[in-house]
Amino acid sequence: MGIRGIIEGKRQWRAHVARVRAxxxxxxxxxxxxxxYLFRVGPIDPRDGQPLSGVLDFFEESAATGKGVLEVIGHDVAKFCDELAGSRTAEH
Known part of the structure; x- marks a missing residue:
């Protein structure tokens, strides 16, 4: 990856973090x-952002409906993470 790729990756990550903060x-x-959880144990590459961008999209859409986060993912956050990591593993 060249310097332009690094700069673009940082720009995208900063935009992602700004969305999280919102x-x-x-x-x-x-x-x-x-x-x-995903950075520690999940099959994730911080450069591609998946599945984090999908989770963020889902959370933004769900928050817009006025539902609480546990209403949309369930009360077992670890189980949600395991299922997310499992689906990511199945893709590779």
């Missing part, structure tokens, strides 16, 4: 926990 507090807390 989430309602309950969504932001859960998103950040999912992010930590």
């Amino acid at each position: 989430l309602p507090p309950d969504y932001r807390i859960v998103y950040e926990e999912i992010e930590k």
Whole structure:
């Protein structure tokens, strides 16, 4: 990856982080926990952002409906993460 690719990747990541910060507090807390989990144990490459961008899109849409985050993902956040990581593994 050249310098332009690095700069573009940083720009995209900063835009992603700005979207996360704009989430309602309950969504932001859960998103950040999912992010930590996936970076630690999940099959994720921070450069491609998947599945994090999909989770963020889902959270933005769900927050817009006025539902709480646990209403849309369930009360077992770890199970949600495991299923997300499992679906990511199945893609590769």
